[in-house]
Amino acid sequence: MIYKAAGIKKGIAVTQVASSPTFPRSARRDEKQKLLAMNGAKPVSEKAVPFMSTALTAEDKAAVMKVLDSGMLRAASQCAAFEARWAEMTGCGHAMTCANGTVALQLAYEPLIQPGDEVLVPAWSYIATVSMVVARGAIPIFVDALPDTMQIDMVDAARKVTRKTTAIAATHLYGCPVDIDAVEALAGKANLAVVYDSAQGHLAKYKGQPMGAFGDAVTYSMYATKNLATGEGGIITCNEDSLARDIQLLRSHGETEKYLHEHIGYNYRMNDMAGAIGLSRLDRLPQQTAQRRINAGKYDKILAGIDGLIAPSITAGAEAVYHLYVLQLAPGKFACTRDDFANALKAEGVPTAVHYPRSLPNQPALAEFSNDDTPVADGLASRVLALPMHHDLTDDHIRVVGEALNKVAEAYRL
Numbered sequence: 001m002i003y004k005a006a007g008i009k010k011g012i013a014v015t016q017v018a019s020s021p022t023f024p025r026s027a028r029r030d031e032k033q034k035l036l037a038m039n040g041a042k043p044v045s046e047k048a049v050p051f052m053s054t055a056l057t058a059e060d061k062a063a064v065m066k067v068l069d070s071g072m073l074r075a076a077s078q079c080a081a082f083e084a085r086w087a088e089m090t091g092c093g094h095a096m097t098c099a100n101g102t103v104a105l106q107l108a109y110e111p112l113i114q115p116g117d118e119v120l121v122p123a124w125s126y127i128a129t130v131s132m133v134v135a136r137g138a139i140p141i142f143v144d145a146l147p148d149t150m151q152i153d154m155v156d157a158a159r160k161v162t163r164k165t166t167a168i169a170a171t172h173l174y175g176c177p178v179d180i181d182a183v184e185a186l187a188g189k190a191n192l193a194v195v196y197d198s199a200q201g202h203l204a205k206y207k208g209q210p211m212g213a214f215g216d217a218v219t220y221s222m223y224a225t226k227n228l229a230t231g232e233g234g235i236i237t238c239n240e241d242s243l244a245r246d247i248q249l250l251r252s253h254g255e256t257e258k259y260l261h262e263h264i265g266y267n268y269r270m271n272d273m274a275g276a277i278g279l280s281r282l283d284r285l286p287q288q289t290a291q292r293r294i295n296a297g298k299y300d301k302i303l304a305g306i307d308g309l310i311a312p313s314i315t316a317g318a319e320a321v322y323h324l325y326v327l328q329l330a331p332g333k334f335a336c337t338r339d340d341f342a343n344a345l346k347a348e349g350v351p352t353a354v355h356y357p358r359s360l361p362n363q364p365a366l367a368e369f370s371n372d373d374t375p376v377a378d379g380l381a382s383r384v385l386a387l388p389m390h391h392d393l394t395d396d397h398i399r400v401v402g403e404a405l406n407k408v409a410e411a412y413r414l
């Protein structure tokens with residue numbers, strides 16, 4: 001039985017039960033499937049390949065202990081030092097830490113977007129990119145994804161600009177920068193504010209330049225699983241002094257001096273334990289990012305030899321940081337669903353994940369904004385599969401992933 005999101009309209013989520021797809025039987029496939037670990041045969045690896053690597057080092061822990069010993073737990077010297085280094089590493093004028101990547105978006109949107117504005121948003125992203133537009137009282141206009149890079153389709157974006165459109169929010173999804181030239185060109189032509197959601201894109205570059213060079217604001221998440229992880233945490237970067245001031249005030253109750261509140265704001269500050277972890281981890285981030293790219297190159301080579309599995313394409317001119325390595329199962333190539341494929345891989349010792357099982361217009365919370373006009377994004381939901389990706393992957397891990405992919409693909413190929 002598979003469950004299909006359908007008929008979600010005007011805020012009413014109707015989950016229809018679709019009939020299981022049926023696939024023609026073949027004696028060859030039956031024989032191959034008997035060799036799968038999920039059917040009782042020997043797995044490629046008894047020990048699962050680690051899906052991610054999030055462990056703290058002794059230096060990270062010592063940095064936190066120093067903060068704890070100091071008793072200064074709030075955002076103080078560690079957050080400030082982290083902000084200064086992040087601004088330098090990402091080539092921007094101002095870096096501001098905050099509680100998480102969701103409120104980073106909220107803080108960036110609030111000065112740039114007004115209630116009632118139309119905002120171009122990706123149909124294929126994490127929900128926060130869009131939910132914070134809705135929280136602002138603005139109207140998200142879903143833009144489809146490109147089938148190869150899975151990033152926002154700027155041709156579709158240009159089609160959807162109206163007189164009410166004031167901004168575009170574009171996600172560097174999976175750590176791959178979007179077509180920034182196209183975003184900037186449209187923004188220039190239609191006078192749009194630009195926010196890049198780089199929650200997954202720490203240290204990514206576009207045409208040789210770091211992310212801080214682009215847009216009105218860039219936001220990051222430092223959630224526990226991100227390339228740069230502080231547990232919970234976020235960063236907003238920008239180049240304009242007045243925008244930085246607005247964001248700083250919003251982050252801390254509009255307070256211009258102690259207990260003087262110039263306007264309404266929030267408490268969205270980070271803390272110095274997280275600041276110390278971030279600062280300590282920053283030293284290793286460039287090398288870890290380089291290792292992710294090397295690992296992605298090895299996966300690319302493996303996938304080039306497996307009919308039916310499509311490696312992720314990277315935007316021209318972009319240097320991706322592979323927060324996730326997301327392949328696609330080509331439609332009509334396998335006698336199984338993506339989830340069956342994932343279950344078979346898991347039994348072979350290869351855990352995977354689905355980012356994401358629904359496009360955003362198919363999320364019940366956002367259904368009222370759907371126009372049923374994002375077919376690529378909607379289709380990706382049943383095709384994408386993230387392989388283990390991190391700096392600690394060994395050649396043996398990659399060999400296991402490659403053997404398992406080949407074995408499962410062979411067993412199901414039509």
Ligand SMILES: Cc1ncc(COP(=O)(O)O)c(C=O)c1O
Nearest residue numbers: 100101102126128199221222223
């Ligand atoms: C693309 C994207 N945007 C925003 C966020 C929100 O970040 P956080 O979980 O830190 O609030 C995430 C986190 O998963 C994300 O992947």
